[in-house]
Amino acid sequence: MTTQILIAGFGGQGVLFAGKCLAYEGLFEEKQVSWLPSYGPEMRGGTASCGVILSDEPVGSPIVSNPDILLAMNLPSFDKYESQIVKGGKAIVDSTLIERKAERSDIDAFYIPATKMAAEAGVPTLANMIMLGKMIKESGVVSIDNAVEAMKKVVSAKRADLLEANVKALMAGYNY
16 A cells, blocks of 8 residues: 655745654654655745655655645645645645635645644744644654654754654644
8 A cells, every 4th residue: 555645835834844854753663764845945935835655665766746634734735735645635724824715626625724733832842743634633643652663763962852742742633
């Protein structure tokens, strides 16, 4: 089984970090993993996306052109990638920044006010983890227990004080 996931948003929203967490979660489950970041020269404020492939077999190409799951963290990303989701796929949408609903009826769309939830929790930079938690809940592509363990590996020692906040945000999305 292979699952292709595309996480997309503005630079600075933690798109690449969320993808890295997801890739580590796949490693904890002994899956074959590919993580391919992509961002414009603008960095913060520009566009950023990250393709993650989790598979039971070796990954032939790291490019995610037709995702099974899209995490859209801003409207330009949702506009750009909604049409590329495979039939029967899933879209996880940050409804704080994206007011429109999915135009396709052949995908499952889940709306979560991740940016608003993160701001209300006092951690405005962790909407990415809220989105990731929601994706894990709705897709079951990895287990939430492995997600927490992976977080311990991905959050650097320099930022160890943020580990608890990241886990809390992940669980908030999972339980939404």
